[in-house]
Amino acid sequence: MMIYKSISTQTLQRLPMYLNYLKSLPDNQILNISATTIAEALKFNDVQVRKDLAIISSGGRPKIGYITKNLIFDIEKFLGYDDADSAVIAGAGDLGRTLLSYDGFSKYGLDIIAAFDVREDIIGTTINGKKVLSSDKLKDLCGRMKVRIGIIAVPASEAQEICNSMVESGILAIWNFAPVNLNVPDSVLVQNEDMAFSLAKLSKSLSKKLCLN
Ligand SMILES: NC(=O)c1ccc[n+]([C@@H]2O[C@H](COP(=O)([O-])OP(=O)(O)OC[C@H]3O[C@@H](n4cnc5c(N)ncnc54)[C@H](O)[C@@H]3O)[C@@H](O)[C@H]2O)c1
Structure with missing residues (x-):
């Protein structure tokens, strides 16, 4: 080994x-x-x-x-791509729907099994074959299905509460797209994703390059 x-x-x-x-x-x-x-x-x-x-x-x-x-x-x-991990998404809005619609995650060992939302008009719908369930069901379903990864795509104001539910359900890793610093126990991993940060880096490099020319 x-x-x-x-x-x-x-x-x-x-x-x-x-x-x-x-x-x-x-x-x-x-x-x-x-x-x-x-x-x-x-x-x-x-x-x-x-x-x-x-x-x-x-x-x-x-x-x-x-x-x-x-x-x-x-x-x-x-x-860890050889061993698919089940994941859920909280928030089936613009970003959540885009992530749900992308089939390529399976290549990276990520199997998104469902999404959760609070909007009545979204709950019960299916996006790319994945059911959108009521947010109230998150803890129970993730616990029963031993889901290991939670993806947060809810507004910043809701992110900590949804994160708490994920942690209580036994989720071990969180991929967080909301612009907040989440409080989690040491045993839980958090990866923050921030396009604004990448864009700021790009824009800084561009202005440096333009100054040099
Ligand atoms: N990291 C990035 O680069 C990046 C890019 C785009 C958006 N974002 C962030 O992602 C999040 C979602 O953005 P969006 O454009 O999809 O917003 P959106 O408003 O289109 O979608 C948010 C969804 O979350 C749902 N929601 C609200 N409270 C909830 C709860 N308690 N449980 C479950 N669902 C809940 C809403 O009903 C809605 O469907 C925001 O925090 C936004 O700032 C990050």
Whole structure:
């Protein structure tokens, strides 16, 4: 069994890119792949790629590289994509509906089984085959179905309360899109998602670039 060393956020962010690239290769045509080839394809530094891959896979061989399908397996295993986790979404508004409509999450081991909302006109509807249930049912359903991931797409004012219900139901990880800092016990993981932050970074980089020109 591979014992993983600790991993930086930057490495963690690069792993899905390696995975996407490897999965984009034609089936059964590229049996072995080197860190250098991956680095060239993604325009990354090859020393960096070699270091990243060495953390999550022991399959690299000098001059041969990695067996492609084994490397895909090792990255998926490290990222937990090999074992689908059930998830629910709180809030089936604009963002919640968009997330529910995206089928690609299953590739990342995320199986969204239902959504919860408070609006009578939305409750009982189905979005992309997923039922929207009343928010009152969240605790009971998540507890019974042993749901591990909760996605928060409710207004900021409602986010902490819905987060509390998720934690009480046994949810272990929260993907939070609401612009609030959630209070959770240490045992619960929270990943905050903020497009405004990414946009601010982009806009700052753009103004720096324009100043240099
Ligand atoms: N992270 C990002 O980059 C990003 C991008 C867009 C929106 N957001 C945030 O995501 C959240 C949702 O945005 P939206 O545009 O979909 O809003 P929206 O108003 O379209 O949808 C919110 C939904 O939550 C429901 N809701 C309200 N209280 C609830 C509760 N207690 N339980 C369950 N459902 C409840 C509402 O009925 C509504 O359907 C907001 O907090 C918004 O700020 C974040």
